[in-house]
Amino acid sequence: MVHPIAILGIGAAASLSYKGDLVRLSRVLEKIAAITVAGLLANGLVWAASPQEPQCSPASPCTGKGIIFDFTIVPNAGKVFPVIFQMWFTMCLLLLVLLNRPLFCALSQQGSMRAVLVQWICTMLLSMAAVQVCSQRW
Numbered sequence: 001m002v003h004p005i006a007i008l009g010i011g012a013a014a015s016l017s018y019k020g021d022l023v024r025l026s027r028v029l030e031k032i033a034a035i036t037v038a039g040l041l042a043n044g045l046v047w048a049a050s051p052q053e054p055q056c057s058p059a060s061p062c063t064g065k066g067i068i069f070d071f072t073i074v075p076n077a078g079k080v081f082p083v084i085f086q087m088w089f090t091m092c093l094l095l096l097v098l099l100n101r102p103l104f105c106a107l108s109q110q111g112s113m114r115a116v117l118v119q120w121i122c123t124m125l126l127s128m129a130a131v132q133v134c135s136q137r138w
Helices: 004-016 022-049 081-107 113-135
Strands: none
């Protein structure tokens, strides 16, 4: 499993690597977004073909309940995570590249500190929302 700090570093590196060329950065983000959407669709199809019950695992299948599979790939993980599964990484990467962009533009003297303030506020709001979502029982 990749540590969240490593994702932050990768998102930061991706933001820094384009040196203000927003067109090149947007092309890369489009590719990452396309991979993310394709992965989410594939995971959704696998979830739809399974029993769609978190307790069905390969060790304890729910015989006759799934269309193709009698188990879910990610047992005991709720009903949302099996669709997100591996794609959380690319989703976080996109988010962190976008969130870090104003800071790195300001550090390279291509952006303003006002944009960094907006970035900081957005980061704090997103962090608070993530804490609230994580505290909910799905």
